[in-house]
Amino acid sequence: MRIDSPVSATLVSWGNSWLAGHTGLDDAVDRLEAAAGPQVAAADTAADGGECTLRAFLADRRIEGLCALRLALPAPGDPLGLTGPPAFNGIAIDAGQAVIAVLPGRCLGLVPAADRRGSSYSGVRWTVHEASAAPPDLPSLAEAERALTIAMRAATDALLAVAGPAQGLPPAARGEGDAEAMLAPGYPGRAHRVGVLAARLALALRLADERGLTAGQMAVRGKALRDLDRAVRRARVAAHHAIIQV
Template sequence: MDSPISAALVSWGNAWLTGHVGLDEAVDRVERVAGPQVVEVGDPPAETTLRAFLVDQRIEGLSSFRLALPIPGDPLGLTGPPAFNGGAIDAGQAAIAVLPGRCVGLVPSPDRRGSSYSGIRWTATEASATVPDLPSLAEAEHMLTAAIRSATEALLAVDGPAQGFPSLDDTEDTLAPGYPGRAHRVGALAARLSLALRLADERGLTSGQLGTRSEALRELDRAVRRARVAAHHAIVESGQPQI
């Protein structure tokens, strides 16, 4: 999915859970990203609205959301079980609702009904309560800076068509109120680079040039995804001074 809907749910969900925005505002901002949203829960599956799902989970002790941005070979943010991991990897994203002693994994998919309705359907399944091994915001920012420098050096050595890199004004910082300034800064840079990676144009390059650039972009993508995850978790980090 091209839509950053999992990031939006994690950002605004955490802002709601930490008291920086109300539930109605949080749901409204998430639905602005990709339209109306429903959650499929239970077995047999039953459909409920995103707002009702959040209220129910809050009653059960929902304390925070985590973001997963996995790709094949790099299950970033995932700790199982395999059924949830597989769905999240196929979607390229997921949100994990953290409750006392357990987690609920939420995998988004397009929800189209007829010619006019277009939204998101979240499939809720049990997820492992194991905390994933993720970098802190400071570590992720350092990794991203190093990856940018390395990728720039590699790409400058490759002749070929110029790439279109969007300015910061062309990308949206999806973080909600309550996040530290450093998280907004890292999140905005990661969002810009994520868009640049999607716009990368391979036409007109030789196989050798493609290999050089592919490796550089692969490492940059890895750092970008970690920076986005770390930025979206920063609001619930404890004992981590932010500037």
């Protein structure tokens, strides 16, 4: 399950909406399960406890003082949203995503993985790890939006300058998947706008095609898409944090 799966973003969006009082816990988990199937949470070691439903896990953490959920969308060499410890960072980077639950004096990191049991059960299993309580260094929503606009223009110019059958951004950058990208109730309008644009571009990055290009053309194209990917991930994180400042 990689960054192109919206499961961590969906949990952060609807979980923060619940924590801010804009929706109920049942509505938040129902939305997540409608998108990705049954959800369970389990500690990273058996000694720390057994498996429970994500609904029960969130309710228990709320009693403990859970105040916010942060989104991490890391990539190799760019641990976006992570502040440690190294073992947790490595697991989250391998998954391409994680959710950080902010509690009084500590944080817990949740990393999703596909959960298949038999021929008919398909859901998500969130492994829970201890995470650093240090806040990550992240851009504001306004900063992330400006950087995304600049990166999108630069990538478009670079791709259009590359001769060959793959030119410009794919049509997915112009509107597919908007329903999936919508944030939960309570988010400001600017966050909705940035989140939708970032999700479109994330889809376009997945669909980009290198067939028919020379090695030199692929190098130019690869640099443009890497820069755009970095801006997209920062914009998605900033949009999902806009409802709660942590």
